[in-house]
Amino acid sequence: MKDIILNILQQSIEVKDRFIKNNLDLIIKAADMIAMNIASGHKILIFGNGGSAADAQHIAAEFVNRFQIERPPLPAIALTTDTSIITSIGNDYHFDEIFAKQVMALGKNDDIAIGISTSGNSNNVIKAINTAKNMELLTIGMTGNNGKLAECADLVFSVESGTTARIQESHITLAHILCELVERILFPQ
Numbered sequence: 536m537k538d539i540i541l542n543i544l545q546q547s548i549e550v551k552d553r554f555i556k557n558n559l560d561l562i563i564k565a566a567d568m569i570a571m572n573i574a575s576g577h578k579i580l581i582f583g584n585g586g587s588a589a590d591a592q593h594i595a596a597e598f599v600n601r602f603q604i605e606r607p608p609l610p611a612i613a614l615t616t617d618t619s620i621i622t623s624i625g626n627d628y629h630f631d632e633i634f635a636k637q638v639m640a641l642g643k644n645d646d647i648a649i650g651i652s653t654s655g656n657s658n659n660v661i662k663a664i665n666t667a668k669n670m671e672l673l674t675i676g677m678t679g680n681n682g683k684l685a686e687c688a689d690l691v692f693s694v695e696s697g698t699t700a701r702i703q704e705s706h707i708t709l710a711h712i713l714c715e716l717v718e719r720i721l722f723p724q
Contacts, residue, residue: 551708554694566716580609582634583651587702588615594710602714606722634663644671653702655682664713677706
């Protein structure tokens with residue numbers, strides 16, 4: 536059991552280390568984009584399925600409440616939390632529409648849409664990203680090895696791993712880095 540634990544830890548470290556180091560410039564670009572858009576009165580819409588839905592909520596909470604410093608709330612919404620909206624859209628239309636319709640209702644030009652899909656092939660995430668782009672929102676995709684999401688988002692963070700857990704761990708590490716950078720940009724101490 537100890538060997539299994541240490542092997543998982545080592546895999547996690549290696550995947551995150553490679554992912555972050557390979558995306559340093561893109562991370563800085565995303566942080567600058569998010570900070571600039573928030574400073575100009577825009578918001579972040581975040582969405583994904585399963586563990587990525589939980590990550591969307593986690594990320595939104597870090598922006599709205601606080602991350603590392605005491606500061607005013609920042610506008611972020613997880614589109615994964617309203618069960619009445621999600622189930623009514625899924626029932627009346629199709630599950631593929633659950634995020635796109637919310638983007639249409641809540642998104643405005645130059646807001647930011649962050650779609651999370653470990654496979655990169657979640658139809659509802661891809662449809663929402665394409666809807667956001669058509670509405671002139673800026674789009675960020677968090678994915679695993681490639682997939683269709685990597686082809687449609689403006690900024691793509693693709694984790695080189697075939698293991699869902701390692702991809703999700705990298706996504707939340709990225710999100711925490713972005714939160715801290717955005718705080719430092721908007722609220723220099």
